[in-house]
Amino acid sequence: MKSKHAQVHFNESGTPVADHFNDVYFSNDSGIDETQHVFVAGNDLAERWQQWPNPTFVIAETGFGTGLNFLVAMRAFNEFRAANPDHPLKRLYFITTEKFPLPQQDMQRALEAFPALKDEAEALASLYPMGLEGCHRLHFDNHSTTLDLWIGDVHELLPQWHSPVNGLIDAWFLDGFAPSKNPDMWTDALFSQMARLSKTGTTFGTFTAAGIVKRGLAGVGFTIKKRNGFGRKRDMLTGVFDQDNENVQHKLRLPAGPYYRYANDSLDKTSKVAVVGSGLAAATACLALVKRGISTTLYFDGDTLASGASGNPQGGFYPQLHSEASIASRIQAHSFLYARQAYDHTIEHAKACGLADVAHDFCGVIQLSFNDKVAERQNKLAAADVWPEALIKPVDSKEVSDIANLALPYSGLYIGLGGWLSPRQLVTAMIEEALQSGKLELKPNHTYVSHEAVETTKQRVQIRFNFDSAESEEVITADHLILALGAGAVNASDFNSLSLRPVRGQVEAIPTQMPIEQLNTVLCHKGYMTPVFEGRHALGSTYVKNDLSTDVRGDETEMNLATHEQALASTDIVQALQHDGKARAATRLGSPDHQPVVGALHNFDSLKEHYTMLGVGKPLTSAPVLPSSVVSTLTCLGSRGLTTAPLMAEVLVSSLCKEPLPLSNELLNAVNTSRFMTREAIRNQG
Structure with missing residues (x-):
């Protein structure tokens, strides 16, 4: 990695x-x-x-x-x-x-x-x-x-670019070092992938006029033209792609069945989208939509935003990484870096526009090596040398103490770009930014009831809400519905064909006191502790499966304190703490494989029969794509929502607009809504 x-x-x-x-x-x-x-x-x-009629134009380049x-x-x-x-x-x-x-x-x-x-x-x-x-x-x-x-080898990357059946790229900058200097790049595999990704009419330009390049591009469907080169180079090549050329390997352009993300008609500035939810998933989806000029209405069931898990006053912000570049770790790493960019933008925008502040401190996060088992795992991660030090690096006990501003006799791993934010204030700032676009409308006190697809001149979605304490019903029609319900999805029949894992978590709000008032970074072990904010430190969290209650419980307070006492047993920090019982509980929603669930929402139980061929070894490209859907979801962010929400929202909205997607096919498949059904079909289950 x-x-x-x-x-x-x-x-x-x-x-x-x-x-x-x-x-x-x-x-x-x-x-x-x-x-x-x-x-x-x-x-x-x-x-x-x-002359371009579309809202986006896509250039691809083979050497940055x-x-x-x-x-x-x-x-x-x-x-x-x-x-x-x-x-x-x-x-x-x-x-x-x-x-x-x-x-x-x-x-x-x-x-x-x-x-x-x-x-x-x-x-x-x-x-x-x-x-x-x-x-x-x-x-x-x-x-x-x-x-x-x-970043990576072009031959490994291009096959991982998710593409509409009719192509993704509008123009190629075919760059890179000269074929004589870098023959490994200029191969038939490169030219075949260019053909897979190109639309009819896609052009290319390249500085070279080498025969291997000319023959390779002509052989996959490009019409080649020589032009005068630049400077001392006599010739260069340009060309246009024809998808119907007999040389095009059309089997390369087949979509990967249920994992294909471009089955819908594209959303555009004439579309109207309804988003349901009040937390970070809903806020990031709304912001991604309005940035594309799409009229969006946000419906939520209370008076205020961030009423669920996104309502905590402080949240630790860091990726969960392992010693191997697993799919889960790669999703975490890239989500974290994208989220940091997104949050920097939102915080700067709020300051520049005089909007509500977003409390935060990118003070770094230390994952403490608090017992032998954790030390072994952290040493393995450091020895594997998989991750850049700018992302995560080992630190000894002196460095830990210096960073934390507390005497801590532990080594650990330091994530310098991490820290903490106020999720509640972050949601508010994102919604205020979206409102400034003039493309977002808020509908509080609207409880989602159900939806159904309806046919007008095109397929749309009719959505039912209860409002004013369920005494009234409102029915609205939209071009698309995004359900970002968080734990509320457990009670929605739309999600019956997905296995959802609600987990209750209680976070303590400890009043600041010596010595923790000196804490300058987020400490993580089996739980976490944040620096002071508004006179308190967040200390959490419990994990109680399949519990939707949000009452504050004394036994969970004791559980949180005991977790910290055990992890920090070599200090007297936790034993000396005074706690006045202030805490907050919320329910987070996860999935069986602990990854987000992002994409088209269907009754997957009713679709399984169409994918039985996968159970006898047929490739994904032999299976049908999912039907067009007017409903999508962004859910199951679990306890890492601060890390994953912005990139998952970008994936969803980019796919709905048929834009390039910012994850490889391998990672996209790992968060696809259809993955559980697809895995069952491959294993010939159900």
Whole structure:
């Protein structure tokens, strides 16, 4: 999971040179002009954008390098948007791969050669990710651009890109080091994946005119054209893809049956979406929708937001990582990094707009090595060297004590980007930001009852609510319904075909006192303790399965204190604490495999019979896709909702809008609503 950084030196012209490939990242003559000639003009972007009828345009690139191509494209798109504010094309998606990402200081030094791109380069530097394999989705809202930077080998990554049957990509920047320097990239496998991902009419531009490239692209369905090269290069190649070309391997374009996420008609600015829920899942979904210009109404059953598990005054914010790069750990790592970006944005936006503050402190999180078993597990994680130190690193007892500002005789693992936030205030800030768009309406005191699909000129959804203490009923019609009910899903018949795992958790609110008033970081063991906020520390949490009650219980208070006493037995911190009994209980919702549940909601019991072929070894591509659905869900975030909610909402809304998705197919399948039914079918159960 931890990537290897590129090793570079700078030649006499100040151009970065990759030591591994002995090739320059861009032309010694003029990198900007080369990008403009080969990729922007080579794909006829200016003309195509003017004629583009859709809200998004997707560029894919095969070598991110210094980011120069991305910055030039982003600047060009920003200029297009400024000159055409009412044009239907609103956002650029730039999807790129990089096996050996440049260290940030080398990238910034390289880009200093282009003062015309200073603003764009600074924006990139502010969000440039750590060297962690997988997709890093970065939003540049001031430039109407989203960057998906996929770190890893292009041959491993492209097959993991989820694509509509008719293609995902509108233009290719076929970059990377020259075929003679980097033959491992320019292969038939690359060209086949380009064909799988391209739409009819998709273009490409590349600096090379090598025969292997020309023949490879022609062999998968691209019509090739030579153009004048840049600078000292005589020729370059451009081309257009034809899906109906006899050379196209159409079997590569088959969707993966029940895991396919683009079965619905796309949502757009004419759509009306109803979201049901009051917590972080609902708030992140609403914000993702309105950022795409989609009219959204949020229905919730109380007077106020964040009435459930998202109503806790403090919540620890960190990923749960293991010594292996398991699916669960990768979901946690990328969700955490995306959430940190999202929360930084929300906090800054609230300050800039004079909105309600979001109490938080990104003070880091220490996972204490509080017994031999935990120490062994943490040592294994450190020795595996799977994760970048910028994400998680081992610390000795002195470092633990210095970070925590408490004498603690334990080693541990330190997550420097973590900390704590007020979930309740975070939900409020996200909803206030969404309201500012003019695309969100709030409907409090509306209790969800049921829904049914209805046919008008297209399939829509009719939704029933009780309001005013269930004395009245309201029926509304929307283009799509997102159920983000949290633990409330347990009582909704819509979820009967999913196995839900409600877990009650009680968190103590300990008054600050010596010595914990000095605590400067979040401490985690079997429970957790936060630094002081409004005179109190959060100390939790209990886990009581299948209990929906939210009363505060004295025995659970004793349980929480005992957990901390046991974990911190080598200190006298907990034994000396005075507690006045203030606490809060809520129910979190989980799933059997402890992963979120995100996507189309169906009666999966009634669909099982259509997937029996999977039980006799047939591939997923032989199974039908799920029927179109007017209902989706974002649920089962469990106790890690602060970590996973923003990225899961982005996955859901991106799929509903038929945009690129920010997770690999492997990880998308692990959170798909259909996964339990699919697994049962493969095992030939039920």
